[in-house]
Amino acid sequence: MYKIIDEYIKPDALFEWSLKPHHGAVVTFAGTVRDNTDGRRTLRLEYEAYAEMAEAKMREVGAEIRERWGIEDVAMIHRVGTLEIGEISILISVASPHRKNAFEACSYAIDRVKQIVPVWKKEIWADGEREWVERNT
Amino acid sequence: MRIIVKCFAGCRDAVGSTSVSVEFPDGTTVGEAFAELIDSYPALASYDRSVMLAVNRDYADRQVVLADGDELACIPPVSGGATRR
Numbered sequence: 001m002y003k004i005i006d007e008y009i010k011p012d013a014l015f016e017w018s019l020k021p022h023h024g025a026v027v028t029f030a031g032t033v034r035d036n037t038d039g040r041r042t043l044r045l046e047y048e049a050y051a052e053m054a055e056a057k058m059r060e061v062g063a064e065i066r067e068r069w070g071i072e073d074v075a076m077i078h079r080v081g082t083l084e085i086g087e088i089s090i091l092i093s094v095a096s097p098h099r100k101n102a103f104e105a106c107s108y109a110i111d112r113v114k115q116i117v118p119v120w121k122k123e124i125w126a127d128g129e130r131e132w133v134e135r136n137t
Numbered sequence: 138m139r140i141i142v143k144c145f146a147g148c149r150d151a152v153g154s155t156s157v158s159v160e161f162p163d164g165t166t167v168g169e170a171f172a173e174l175i176d177s178y179p180a181l182a183s184y185d186r187s188v189m190l191a192v193n194r195d196y197a198d199r200q201v202v203l204a205d206g207d208e209l210a211c212i213p214p215v216s217g218g219a220t221r222r
Binding site: 048049050052053056114115116117118119120122132134 | 143145146147150187191194195196210212213214215
């Protein structure tokens with residue numbers, strides 16, 4: 001499952017979807033909205049996606065994981081719209097028979113998503129400024 | 138030929154619209170199209186070096202030649218990074 005959604009993401013949203021009887025590990029990564037960047041206070045974030053391409057690129061990351069680790073059960077959802085502090089912006093779930101591969105693949109997944117998936121966030125700073133984040137975070 | 142140009146984040150702010158339909162001469166490349174867009178929307182110039190361009194939802198080099206009906210997307214550096222590979 002690779003989806004851009006505009007609804008609240010619960011931490012366990014992908015758990016049952018990923019888990020199958022032959023698995024022994026489910027590794028989940030949740031990216032959450034932080035209340036500051038280098039000490040400057042953030043009120044909330046606004047996320048925007050090129051949804052059709054973003055879903056295709058997330059699927060491409062899943063295919064890379066299948067090729068590299070032989071893991072079939074990868075799921076990713078990314079939320080768009082206005083997100084409050086502490087809410088989940090991206091959830092990735094990787095399930096496999098053994099934990100080592102699942103940890104590695106999940107770490108790879110979030111790194112690759114940040115490289116190639118067209119999703120942007122706008123910082124709504126507590127000091128009143130609003131700006132697109134266009135650098136590494 | 139007619140190209141659908143999609144703009145996101147800061148590029149959309151520069152253009153003032155998420156999607157515009159633009160007429161280009163046959164044989165126009167991705168890079169030439171973006172240069173034309175800068176002429177029409179000067180605020181895009183600040184993205185000339187950093188923008189990634191996509192044709193029909195996949196990243197494309199600037200020398201790729203566009204075809205009628207293509208969807209050309211202007212993709213500013215994404216929030217987590219800006220590299221293609």
